[in-house]
Amino acid sequence: MAARRRAPSGLLPSAKPVRFVAEDGSACPPPAGYAEPAEDRLREAYRRMVLGRRFDTQATALTKQGRLAVYPSAAGQEACQIGAVLALRDDDWLFPTYRDSMALVARGLDPVELMALLRGTWHSGFDPYATYTAPQCTPLATQTLHAVGLADALRRRKEDRVVLALIGDGGTSEGDFHEALNFAAVVRAPVVFFVQNNRFAISVPLEKQTAAPALAYKGIGYGIASEQVDGNDLVAVLSVLDKAVAHARQGNGPFLVEAHTYRMDAHTNADDATRYRDAAEVERWREADPVSRLEQHLRERELLSDADVEADRAAAEEFAADFRQRMNEEPDVDPLELFDHVYARPTRELARQREMLRAELAAQED
Helix, strand or coil, rough: CCCCCEEEECCCCCCEEEECCCCCCCCCCCCCCCCCHHHHHHHHHHHHHHHHHHHHHHHHHHHHHHCCCCCCCCCCCCCHHHHHHHHCCCEEEEEEEECHHHHHHCCCCHHHHHHHHHCCCCCCCCCCCHHHHHCEEEEHHHHHHHHHHHHHHHHHHHCCCCCCEECCCCCCHHHHHHHHHHHHHHHCEEEEEEECCCCECCCCHHHCCCCCCHHHHHHHHHHHHHEECCCCCCHHHHHHHHHHHHHHCCCCCEEEEEEECCCCCCCCCCCCHHCCCHHHHHHHCCCCCHHHHHHHHHHHCCCCHHHHHHHHHHHHHHHHHHHHHHCCCCCCHHHHHCCCCCCCCCCHHHHHHHHHHHHHHHHCCC
16 A cells, blocks of 8 residues: 655645734734634733743843853843743643753743753753653753654553653754654654744854745654744744644644744853854844744733833742842762763763762862
């Protein structure tokens, strides 16, 4: 029997990124095939975006105070970060990258636990099994393979759950990403690949990474339905991801979404973005700011008042203050924990190294 193949017309993304809201907050003609999210979800999205941005600002400040070794800001990508979380159920799995701390805060994880990795105090400060959230991944694209493996396990167990893997544009140039797409399509895994195309892989601009008309087209060759969306339009992001998640949950296989957004700050606090992009470009993207765009849109629809805005900002300040206070407390760490969980059964070499460190620490105390 010949293998069933999907027609290319069922895989192609829209010719232009899906959009519901213009940069000035005004409503655009509704795109065909997409439903606008409920008003209460949009209001909740705004609250989480305000909190997420304040968290991001605070985390960046903590690097300057020596409380974090490094922090990769997601400022400008709030619509993507919060949209990804709101499109999932609490028991769906999320596979984040190192830049997705804001998404994990929006999912309700403790920000201090999230910072354990970037603080250098533990491999991951939260329990993945309790939160249905994989550890944040620093190697590019490796989490996509892990996401597909877990999604395939859910499929085999016939569980009504979905996996969403976050990835940056630079990660789509890695072999792991393409292997993940191919495997996911073959086994029809219930996984959504959500590419946050923020225009730069560290200092490499998008046009030097790929000749594809859009990253969303990378799904076609693997037989994966794909879409592209205005990544600074929360309404559009949530609508497209709702459709992608439903597609995967209904047993139709994987879905690839590319969100066109922008990294407002440097790659990390150790990066000087002025060396590879100019201030005028950054200012142009500030006009498409996702938080102010959604705020203006909700105001025009009378879903948000001045009092609501002040309340959300006050709550974000309170959250940041608590986060800052707890991060200023010295962590209680045991250096010997470096060797925990490296292997299920420690090797003799690992044991020798652990004993060497133990002896050095004991000598320092004498």
